[in-house]
Amino acid sequence: MDGRDRLRELLDAVLDDEHRTLGEMADGAHVSAHHFTRQLSRAAGEPPVAMKRRVLLERAAWQLRCGRTVTQAAFDAGYESVEGFSRAFARAYGHPPSAISTGRERERSATWLPAPNGIHFHPPTSLWVHTSEQPMNPLTDQLLQHDLDDTRALLEQAKQLDEAAYRHEHLPGTTVLAWDGQEGSVAAVLERLVWTKEVWVASIEGEDLPPRGDDGVAGLLARHEVAGARWWAAVRDIDRRGAWDDRLVDALCDPPESFVLSSVVAHVLTFSAHRRQLARLLMRAGGLEVDHGDPIEWLRDRARAAGAGGAR
Secondary structure, eight states: SSSHHHHHHHHHHHOOTTTBBHHHHHHHTTTTTTHHHHHHHHHHOHHHHHHHHHHHHHHHHHHHHHTTOHHHHHHTTSSSSSSHHHHHHHHSSOOOGOOOSSSSSOOGGGGOOOOOEEEEETTEEEEEEEOOOOOOOHHHHHHHHHHHHHHHHHHHTTTTHHEEEEEEOOTTBBBGGGGOOOOOOOHHHHHHHHHHHHHHHHHHHTOOOOOOOOOOOHHHHHHHHHHHHHHHHHHHHHHHOOTOOOOOEEETSOOOOEEEEHHHHHHHHHHHHHHHHHHHHHHHHHHOOOOOOOHHHHHHHHHHHHOOOOOO
């Protein structure tokens, strides 16, 4: 009625470089943090902190293509360390920031990440609203995110085990899938969790069978960061293209086999969930106290972090 564009004002408060935390964003919009989050989430379908992180990652990707260093892009995006920025970037884009080539003309959408509202960074300092964009199905998104987060949490917890406990066969002879061999130890189960994604990503991307890397906890964490980011990017691309019913001819099988892409994703998520619970059983047998891996609790924690955390 008074000519104000309230959504524009809210977005300006989110994206102002001086506003690093939710409280600072809300102050810039002259409302409480609770009211600010509710207003923007209702209008744009995305919490303010999550939107800021995503748009700043898109800006960072554009800056890297323009020749800025990873360090410069990291601090411009509000990260306190290059390592934290690199992990977030790899998870979002499926490759580390150092893999971006400079000096290439690319369409503006090349740096866009999935968004529920079509709001994206547009160089040099603007926003672009892509009205035809469709977000990933929320259930698919949550299943994928929970799988990756829960696997990482289990790997972090496994650091508490000494080498003998980590490799001890608590359930000798246990198999999840016959072709994957026995999985009676924490080490074996966690390695299969990571290896499965490495193999399927290679199949989807048409690569050779990857070598099996270090199966120590530190090695698996490093492998998971790479494989998880590539897996997320591959599934996101399947969803973006509406390719769920497409068929993959997997030359890594002998003889080659044909798989429907939706069944591949369902396969990975099904046996990942089974192995994560098996890992918990084995960790408890080794004396560790672990949670239940409940996605309800995970989503609540994630929502609290998004609502209360800052942009860094």
